[in-house]
Amino acid sequence: MRNESMLAMILAGGRGTRLESLTRSIAKPAVYYGGKYRIIDFPLSNCANSGIDVVGVLTQYESILLNSYCAGGQKWGIDGKDSGVFILPPRETTAGFGVYRGTADAITQNIDFIDQYEPEYVLILSGDHIYKMDYSKMLAAHRKNEADVTIAVLEVPMKEASRFGIMNTDENNKIYEFQEKPAEPKSNLASMGVYIFNWQLLKRELLRDKDIETSEHDFGKNIIPKLLDDGKRLFAYQFRGYWKDVGTIDSLWEANMDLLGEEPVLNLHDPEWKIYTEDVNTSPQYVGKKATICNAYINQGAMIEGEVRNSVIYTNASVGEEAVVRDSVVMPDAVIGRGAKVTRAIIAPGVVIGDNEVIGDADSETILLVSNETRGVK
């Protein structure tokens, strides 16, 4: 590592069960988002843009795709001589086959990896959040506060606060209390699952926690409360901006809709903070003679002959003549046949919607996921 002595570890083992068939055979961080990205492109691009040189990616559930996707780090330009993105699945040791028993345990099992770089700080991230954040500013606050731990927090609506880990802080942002999903929250500062730890302190704590049988080896449940009890200096760092944990089909759809509009809630066109991803070789998108496009987000390789309204169309997807796609998300290589109507739906990668088929309903409360699995297509 070069200047800033901070290494990042991305927890990317999440199953994302509530994303249904989208995560049947890939981990949640590998799910497609926003026309061309996978969710993990966001923390990785944030690392690249924050000047972090070494990133470990901790994979576990359905890790094959994620492992090959992240390997090398070239896609995000984290590929200099002393840099890299390193895939860290559980390994076999003399004690047997490893499994990551919790978020903290995943780091414990890779203490040797981190020690190679002798970092002063370790940044812990989640691989399944969509946001743009400069971690170097968070590190500056961590240093200024002479903190042991800094936790990024986001203001959430008070009525939703009980879904999150809530930080109660004093006027200097010092955390005096942490409540995991409190029934009656005292504040609305929710943890984003983004932590900076002084490495030596975290390492001691992890080694201590590792052998405690009652521990779930989890940052939120075990490590953070223990450090707070021990009187360590924990600070909140308030993040202002877009942040989304896409846990469900509805929230994945919402996150896509957040890209639309004149002043989108999430703007990915900022040349100062690009989100990097795999470069797919396709021709430019083509919009045909009879097409109508209104308020849409469309990626290269897409072929639009019909009508697209309030929708996100991914790489190489196509919309046939007289088809209408409204309030929907059409993932890579999906085909919307001639005259088909798709409303309030997510069409999974590679799904073929037949001519004149009608999918979804403008009045439905929830978003319909259409995948080859839901359609019984192999």
Add this chain to the structure above:
Amino acid sequence: MCNAVGIVNLRRDSIEGIGEYRPLGATSFMGRYRLVDFVLSNFSNSNINEINVFIKDKPRSLIDHIGEGRQYNINTKSGGIRLLGMENRLPNEAYNTDINAFTDNMRYITESKKDYVIIAPCNYIYTMNFEDLLAAHVESGAEVTVAYKAVEDAKDNFLGCECLSLNTKKDVIAFDYNRGNSHERNVSLETYVMKIDVFQKLVKEAKETSMFYRFQDILHDRVDHLEIKGYPFKGYVACVNSLQSYYNSSMWLKKPEIIRNFVDKKWPIYTSTSDSAPTVYGQDAIIEDSAIANGCIIKGTVINSVIGRAVTIEEGAVVKDCVVMAESYIGKGTHIEHAVIDKLVKVVHKTTIKSNSSEPLYIKKFDIV
């Protein structure tokens, strides 16, 4: 691996206006490519991984674009793309021929363990498997093989291109250039295959004949003494050697039924990514029959056009029958027809720009209109 070294040759051709800013190969094409991507992808897809790209002037944009060449799917240790300059440039342009560039760099070509060389231009757009071309060359026993395309529109198209006269055995009996005198011509793709020692010999002979000779000149001179075969190519071809042909080719390739003959999952055209987000279309956008690259913000009207990366078209603006290159800005209330707009142009004043002839209008890089 294919038993050939690839050479992307220097060109005399230059596109009016556009050529002031970059070598021909670095010219942006179809919104997201550069011209050189097509020939480099042909080499890569044909399993040729020793590629030499010759550059004469203004190398910056081409060096930036090609870089290490990893994006072309070439493993950089077992092969690579080498950018070769002209070592001994002279103030008189007539001296700065491909022959002189080859002579300056001959050792880097002859040191290869491959037996053959394939020389191809950067401004002919086609997708050809060079392994088939090489196999046909070896099979025929000819000393040189030239790929050509029999066309029926040579009066309007391929003007200035090398043409072949062939006998029934496909031997080349004469070369000339297309002056637009007849419809049917065998248009040379200026793509040649030969043994490296034949190449070396021809370069030497050219140099000895005239300091102003180019590789084509020596081939044309030797047509009676060398065994030169024509290799008929049946696929689609576009040649970009003028502003008009650049414009026409862009409009032709824009059609989905055409571009799909060039860009295909099995024959990808590689380029370097600019990491742009998908293109965003506004509430009142009207788009018809257009090819659009990523990273654009389109709120106005785009009809029958090719739009490059990260172009902004504001509401109320009309862009019709145009080619717009990357990062240009078309402001509110402007109306542009039949123009080629170079990179980073800002059309900010309420203007109407229309070409009044058959020629497209060209707007220079960085211009504010």
